[in-house]
Amino acid sequence: MNDDVKLGGLAWHLAVLSLTAIGGGVVLVAPDVHHYVSVQNHWLTDEQFAAMYALAQAAPGPNLLFVTLIGWMIKSWLGAVVVTLAAIVPSSCLVLALGTVINRHGGGEGRWAGALRDALAPLAAGMLAGAAWTFLSVAGAGWRGIVLALAAAAAAYATKLNPLWLIALGALAGAIGLV
C-alpha cells in the first residue's frame, strides 16, 4: 500500500477515535491504535508500540504525544504532524463549539451532566485498566513485566512520587535484566 494512503487511513482512524475517547483521556485510543498499527498493518512491532507510549510518558507535555511518535515511526515529520493534528483538531473544534455555550451559561452541574459523569467514572476506570492491560500484553515482558507494572502501580497509587522516577526505575530494572 502507498505510504500516503497508509497515513491518511491512520489519521482518519485517529480522528474518529479521539472523538470517542471520553472520560479517561487519550490513552483510551491505545488498544484500537495498536490493533490498527501493529496487528492489522504491521507498521510497528508490539515492542515498538509499547516503547512509544513509554517515551511519551517520559517526555514533558501531554501523553497524547505518543500518537505523534507512532506517526513519526511510520512516516517521519509528515507522519508526526498529520497524526498529531488528526488526534487533536476534531475534539478541539468540538470543545470550541460547546465552549461558547459553557462560558456563557456554565455547565456540568445539571441532572443530565451528573448522570453522564456517574456513568463515565466507572467506564473510564475500566477502560484505562483495559488500556494498561493492552500495553502490558504487547510489551513482551512476561510475568516479570506484570510484577513490575503492579509494583509501579502500587507506588504511584500510594505515594506522591513523580511518575518520571517510576519510569526511570522501570528502565533501570529492564537494563539490569530484571524484566
Add this chain to the structure above:
Amino acid sequence: MQDARVGCWALFKVFSHMAMQGFGGVLPFAYRHLVERTQWLTAAEFGQLLSIAQLLPGPTICNLSVMVGQRYAGAAGGFSALAGLLLGPFFIVIALGAAYQELAHHPLFVSAMRGMAAAASGLILATALKLAVGMLRSSAAKPAAATGEVGLDVGRTLFWRRVVQVALLMAAFVGLGVAKVGLITVVATLVPIGFLLFAFVWRKP
C-alpha cells in the same frame, strides 16, 4: 471573567511553560500556573472547567487549554493555548523517537525500554485504581439526613448504584482490554446504558 490583558501570545507562553515543566503529567502544573501564578482562574473555576474537560471527548488537558484560551481570546486564543501546550513537547518527543530509532538495535537499550513500558502501563493502572477508589468512596457516603424509611430507600439506591458501577467497570475492562471489541463499541454500548440507569433508575439520592 473576560480580561482584555490576556492575549494570544500570553496564552501561548503560559501554556508552553506549564507543558515543558509537565514531566509525568501536565495537570498539576496547569493548576499552579492558571490558579496560583497568573490567577486567570479561581480554584473553583479550575475545578469546574476540568470536570467539563473530562466529560468531553479528546485529551483532557487539551480540552482545558482550548476552553481557557477561548474564554480570554476567542477561537484564536483557544488554538494559541493548544499550540503552546503542544509545540515544545512535540519536538522533544520527536528527538526521543529519533534517538530510539538510532539505538533500537542495542540490546541493553531494548531491555531498558521493555522495563520502561511495563512501568508506564503500571502508571495507567494506578490512574484507573484512583478513579475506581474515588468513585466507590463517593458512592459509599450516605447523606446524613437520610434516616428511617427514607434512609432505607437511600441505602438501597446507593447499593444498586455501586453494583451498576462495578458492573460497568468490569464490562469496560473486559470489552476494551481482553475481548478487544474496540473503543467505539465499548463507548457506544456502555455510555448509554450507564447514563440511562443513573438518570432514571438509580439517580443520585
